[in-house]
Amino acid sequence: MKLPHRRQFLHLAAGAAALSAGATIARAQAYPTRPVRILVNSAPGGAPDILARLMAQWLSERLGQPFVIDNRPGAGGNIAVEAVVKAPADGYTLLLVGIQGAINATLYEKLNYDFTRDIELVASISRETLALEVTPSFPARTVPEFIAYAKANPGKLTMATPGIGSTPHLAGELFKMMAGLDMVHVPYRASAPALIDVIGGQVQMIFGPLSSSLEYVRAGKLRALAVSTASRSGALPDIPPLADFLPGYDVSGWFGIAAPKNTPAEIVERLNKEINAGLADPKLKARVADLGATVFAGSRADFRKFLADETEKWAKVIKFKAE
Numbered sequence: 001m002k003l004p005h006r007r008q009f010l011h012l013a014a015g016a017a018a019l020s021a022g023a024t025i026a027r028a029q030a031y032p033t034r035p036v037r038i039l040v041n042s043a044p045g046g047a048p049d050i051l052a053r054l055m056a057q058w059l060s061e062r063l064g065q066p067f068v069i070d071n072r073p074g075a076g077g078n079i080a081v082e083a084v085v086k087a088p089a090d091g092y093t094l095l096l097v098g099i100q101g102a103i104n105a106t107l108y109e110k111l112n113y114d115f116t117r118d119i120e121l122v123a124s125i126s127r128e129t130l131a132l133e134v135t136p137s138f139p140a141r142t143v144p145e146f147i148a149y150a151k152a153n154p155g156k157l158t159m160a161t162p163g164i165g166s167t168p169h170l171a172g173e174l175f176k177m178m179a180g181l182d183m184v185h186v187p188y189r190a191s192a193p194a195l196i197d198v199i200g201g202q203v204q205m206i207f208g209p210l211s212s213s214l215e216y217v218r219a220g221k222l223r224a225l226a227v228s229t230a231s232r233s234g235a236l237p238d239i240p241p242l243a244d245f246l247p248g249y250d251v252s253g254w255f256g257i258a259a260p261k262n263t264p265a266e267i268v269e270r271l272n273k274e275i276n277a278g279l280a281d282p283k284l285k286a287r288v289a290d291l292g293a294t295v296f297a298g299s300r301a302d303f304r305k306f307l308a309d310e311t312e313k314w315a316k317v318i319k320f321k322a323e
Contacts, residue, residue, distance in 0.1 A: 130210065
């Protein structure tokens, strides 16, 4: 058998590479050819579900196939994550990922997955501000007054949250850790009953997500003392950041889209491009703002770095709480 000349071999190799690249581009351009599921780890109607549906509508219009929401609440978000981890890595099963991806890595001793190993981050979407909110009859009207009151009454103040490991819970634990406070955690099954009991005075305070608590603050049913992000919120421009009193404090709920590990890179990149295009659209940005959040666009590398930083931060808080 006559072997090909070296020059012929290089031409053949170059041709094969070009064909492979062409096939990759064609696959990305053809995607999707059937409906795509986005799993959401909460029940219908909440802020995460609404956000996922906004993004699903955008992607459906841009890519010409239905993006369908599949609600899988339960187990602190782990049910939805496990379902995505086990799904084929073909771009047709996605996940609305949130801060629980960073929290659960430390909160749960045994998980059936490794988030970093088994999940492919596609694109960040939004960040949501929380506010330190108290019942209107509470004697403190500022953060320094609140801290002074809490230190004068150790173990007597109660802090409502929508559950162990939730963003409001960890926001409260970080606050307690940085301010040196002793408060009693009162977990609820969801944000709505927790907020109602703070409004009624059965519990004194909560770190309320603005998506669910903003209207109560505007109506005077809750008093906001500070916002959780490092800068002021456009939704509550007169309320100072907690970082003004506790330097370095910065907490937000956040969401993004993820996929099973080894989903084809060209599909992931196309989704990232289309999602970022949506986040630049004025109408979609306004809808995100209506949820008390801001758009959080960026590259996949940016998202990976952000997740790593969040995982490290919450690991310190959870370990401190366990000591």
